Each structure stands twice: as C-alpha cells, then as structure tokens.
Amino acid sequence: MSGILVIGGYGAVGAQVSTTLDGWFPGQVIAAGRNPDGARLPDTVRRARLDLADIGGLERLLDLDPITAVVLCVEPADATVAETCLSRGIHLVDVGASDHLLRQVEDLTDRATVSGATGVLSVGLAPGLTNLLARRVHDRVGGAQRIDITVLLGAGERHGADAVAWTVARLAQPAGARPRRYVMPGYGRRIAYPLDFSDQHSLRRTLGVPRVATRMCLDSAFSTTLLAGLRRLAVFRVDRRPALRHLITAALSRVHIGGDGFAVRVDAVNGDRHAALALTGNGQSRATALVAAHVTRTVLAGALPTGVHHIDQLPALAGIPEQLAAHGILRTSCRADRRRSTS
Incomplete structure (x- = not known):
C-alpha cells in the first residue's frame, strides 16, 4: 500500500x-x-x-x-x-x-x-453517524415519509476555527423548519433548533425521503437559548461585514460553557409507524x-x-457505530418503536 x-x-x-x-x-x-x-x-x-x-x-x-x-x-x-x-x-x-x-x-x-x-x-458525526442511523430507522418503518435528526453537541469542547466558522455561517441562514422538543438520552427533554446540516439534503436523495430536517442544541441549555435568541435578532447575518463575522467566530471559539458530550437521535415516521435510534458519547471531534x-x-x-x-x-x-463503541466513544444506544407517532 x-x-x-x-x-x-x-x-x-x-x-x-x-x-x-x-x-x-x-x-x-x-x-x-x-x-x-x-x-x-x-x-x-x-x-x-x-x-x-x-x-x-x-x-x-x-x-x-x-x-x-x-x-x-x-x-x-x-x-x-x-x-x-x-x-x-x-x-x-x-x-x-x-x-x-x-x-x-x-x-x-x-x-x-x-x-x-x-x-x-x-x-x-453529523453528517455521518446521523446518516447511518437514518438508514436504520428508515428501513424499520418500511420507508420513512419524514425523518427528524436531532444533534446535541457539547458546548465545552474546543473546536477548530473552521468548524466554528461553519456553524456561524449556518446560524446566519433562515431557520427553514420549526424547533422541536425531544428526549435526548442522558440529557432529558431538550428543545432543538433547525440548522442547515447537509444530511437533511443528501438523505432526500439517497433514501428518497420527502421530508428531512436536522436540528441542533447544546448540552448547555443557557448556550442553546442564547444562540437561538441571537439568531432571531439576526446577529449572525453579517455577510457584508466580514470583519464582524470574524469577531463573532473568534468570540464563540473562546466560549466553553458545558462539557464534551454529544448525543444524536434520529426519528422516522411512516403513517402510524414510528422508530427512533439514539447514540451518546464524548468527544465530537x-x-x-x-x-x-x-x-x-x-x-x-x-x-x-x-x-x-x-x-x-x-x-x-453500516456497522461503524458499533466499531466506535469498541473505542469507548459511544456510551449508549437507545431504541424506541411505536405504532403511533407522538413527536
């Protein structure tokens, strides 16, 4: 080789x-x-x-x-x-x-x-593990008509400047979908806000699912609420002022309120059939x-x-989630199947 x-x-x-x-x-x-x-x-x-x-x-x-x-x-x-x-x-x-x-x-x-x-x-992680979980729940409901992806990230983890800049750019875009509340394993019920992750677009092409939405929240409820409020105030929409965008990115790179844990949950709905899978772990990077x-x-x-x-x-x-579990990255895998969607 x-x-x-x-x-x-x-x-x-x-x-x-x-x-x-x-x-x-x-x-x-x-x-x-x-x-x-x-x-x-x-x-x-x-x-x-x-x-x-x-x-x-x-x-x-x-x-x-x-x-x-x-x-x-x-x-x-x-x-x-x-x-x-x-x-x-x-x-x-x-x-x-x-x-x-x-x-x-x-x-x-x-x-x-x-x-x-x-x-x-x-x-x-997202895209990636989210896509693999989406494939599994899609198959379990016999072909999903709607998939909801929820990503919880640790606000205390130190991310690279490119990753923070990518997130700021997405926060500058219109929401496109409504916030939703989901129970995230290890973190309880959380409200997550839509963010333009690529998985919600590519899964429509690869799985043929007509409705896919990805939402994000942070392990710190305060940080999640703060970012949502700043987004509503259009603070991140500074395309014509790159210097201000740079300042916002630098400021967020220095703020670390929370831990390094993460959780992803994917829900699929097809008529009265509902399936959900969730994974949690530490260290998004x-x-x-x-x-x-x-x-x-x-x-x-x-x-x-x-x-x-x-x-x-x-x-x-398809078995990559289990391979990561062998590394000690993923702590739990939660499953829920119902004949009637309650989300």
Missing part, C-alpha cells in the same frame, strides 16, 4: 485522523496543511505544507509521493480537490458538511468509476475522526465499490 494523505491533518479532527491511521498503517500517513508545526503527531507521521488555494501544490505533492487515499478534513472552495484526486484514481474520504460542495463531488462519480477510485461523502479513519481503512481494504457514494449508501459501513 502507498501513502495516505490527510489534508487538514493538523486540525482538531485531522490530527486525530492522522494519529489513528498511523496506528494501523505506520509510516504511511502524511499530514498536510498550512501549519505543519501546529499539531502533536506521532514521529512516524510525515508532515507536508499545503494550501488548498494552490491546486498546483496539491498536484506536486501527489506526484512526489504515491498516494492511494486522501482524507479531506477541511472544506475547499469547490470540488477541484476532489476532482484532482478521483481523476488520478486516488480514493477520497470527505469529512465536509456543506451540501452544495457534496453535490459537486457527487457529479464526479462517473470520473471516479472510470479511474477505479472510490469517493465516500457524509463522513463524521474524536468521533468524527474515528468515523473517517474506519471509512478510510475499509476503502483501502477494497471493500467498497468505485464511484462516489454517501456513507449511508454503503452496506459495508
């Missing part, structure tokens, strides 16, 4: 992806990004400087080292990075969470098939990194078809 390139390999997620893969494939991992000295990595992980704005730099890096798979842990401006990899027959594991970018990569499936490459999208690492290992084992697929379209990846 040749090398594994982790782009964004020095960030909160990328560094953990690099470390995990290095444990399985020692000496084969290259962590790349703009700050090679910015993360603690095993000595066996090679480092490379890479700015995704410079596609020529990526091409030179791919020419210099024989790369078999690329794990993309940062969101590029467009699908050029994915196209560069897939057209060369290099497998791609994409941790991105913006639907407009994932759609662009979906369009590369024919090119990936011709080159013999596999691209896996919706890799992480580590969970995302482990999902990406397990997907990459499965890709390298040759267990996945060529072309571009979302994680919920690949039966070989």
Whole structure:
C-alpha cells in the first residue's frame, strides 16, 4: 500500500485522523496543511505544507509521493480537490458538511468509476453517524415519509476555527423548519433548533425521503437559548461585514460553557409507524475522526465499490457505530418503536 494523505491533518479532527491511521498503517500517513508545526503527531507521521488555494501544490505533492487515499478534513472552495484526486484514481474520504460542495463531488462519480477510485461523502458525526442511523430507522418503518435528526453537541469542547466558522455561517441562514422538543438520552427533554446540516439534503436523495430536517442544541441549555435568541435578532447575518463575522467566530471559539458530550437521535415516521435510534458519547471531534479513519481503512481494504457514494449508501459501513463503541466513544444506544407517532 502507498501513502495516505490527510489534508487538514493538523486540525482538531485531522490530527486525530492522522494519529489513528498511523496506528494501523505506520509510516504511511502524511499530514498536510498550512501549519505543519501546529499539531502533536506521532514521529512516524510525515508532515507536508499545503494550501488548498494552490491546486498546483496539491498536484506536486501527489506526484512526489504515491498516494492511494486522501482524507479531506477541511472544506475547499469547490470540488477541484476532489476532482484532482478521483481523476488520478486516488480514493477520497470527505469529512465536509456543506451540501452544495457534496453535490459537486457527487457529479464526479462517473470520473471516479472510470479511474477505479472510490469517493465516500457524509463522513463524521453529523453528517455521518446521523446518516447511518437514518438508514436504520428508515428501513424499520418500511420507508420513512419524514425523518427528524436531532444533534446535541457539547458546548465545552474546543473546536477548530473552521468548524466554528461553519456553524456561524449556518446560524446566519433562515431557520427553514420549526424547533422541536425531544428526549435526548442522558440529557432529558431538550428543545432543538433547525440548522442547515447537509444530511437533511443528501438523505432526500439517497433514501428518497420527502421530508428531512436536522436540528441542533447544546448540552448547555443557557448556550442553546442564547444562540437561538441571537439568531432571531439576526446577529449572525453579517455577510457584508466580514470583519464582524470574524469577531463573532473568534468570540464563540473562546466560549466553553458545558462539557464534551454529544448525543444524536434520529426519528422516522411512516403513517402510524414510528422508530427512533439514539447514540451518546464524548468527544465530537474524536468521533468524527474515528468515523473517517474506519471509512478510510475499509476503502483501502477494497471493500467498497468505485464511484462516489454517501456513507449511508454503503452496506459495508453500516456497522461503524458499533466499531466506535469498541473505542469507548459511544456510551449508549437507545431504541424506541411505536405504532403511533407522538413527536
């Protein structure tokens, strides 16, 4: 096997992806990004400087080292990075969470098939684990007419600047759906607010479900209420004032009120049939990194078809929640099935 390139390999997620893969494939991992000295990595992980704005730099890096798979842990401006990899027959594991970018990569499936490459999208916690749970509850109700995804994140976990900026950008968008209350295992009944996660869009395409909505809350009820209030006041809608957007992002990056726990719950409804699955754990960034690492290992084992697929379209990846439980990431799995929906 040749090398594994982790782009964004020095960030909160990328560094953990690099470390995990290095444990399985020692000496084969290259962590790349703009700050090679910015993360603690095993000595066996090679480092490379890479700015995704410079596609020529990526091409030179791919020419210099024989790369078999690329794990993309940062969101590029467009699908050029994915196209560069897939057209060369290099497998791609994409941790991105913006639907407009994932759609662009979906369009590369024919090119990936011709080159013999596999691209896996919706890799992480949300999207990722949420997609896998959605597939399970969809099947349990015999084809859902509505899926509701609820994500509870730990407000005390330290996230990378890119992740905070992504969230601020979504908070600037119209809500699109109504808030809902759900019982989140380990946290009780919580109100969650709609947020534009990519899973609610991609699942309509992969599962054919007409109505999918994703909502988010924080483990700190105070922080959830605060963000919801600021959103109603349109504080985050500062597209024409990038300096203000930067200040808001920097401020939120420094606020850590809460713990590092997370919970995801997915409900499916089909007529009078209702099924729900929920998972809880600790360390959102580590969970995302482990999902990406397990997907990459499965890709390298040759267990996945060529072309571009979302994680919920690949039966070989259906057991990832159980694999994360073996790492001690997931604490509980709660199930509920009813003949009549009460949500």
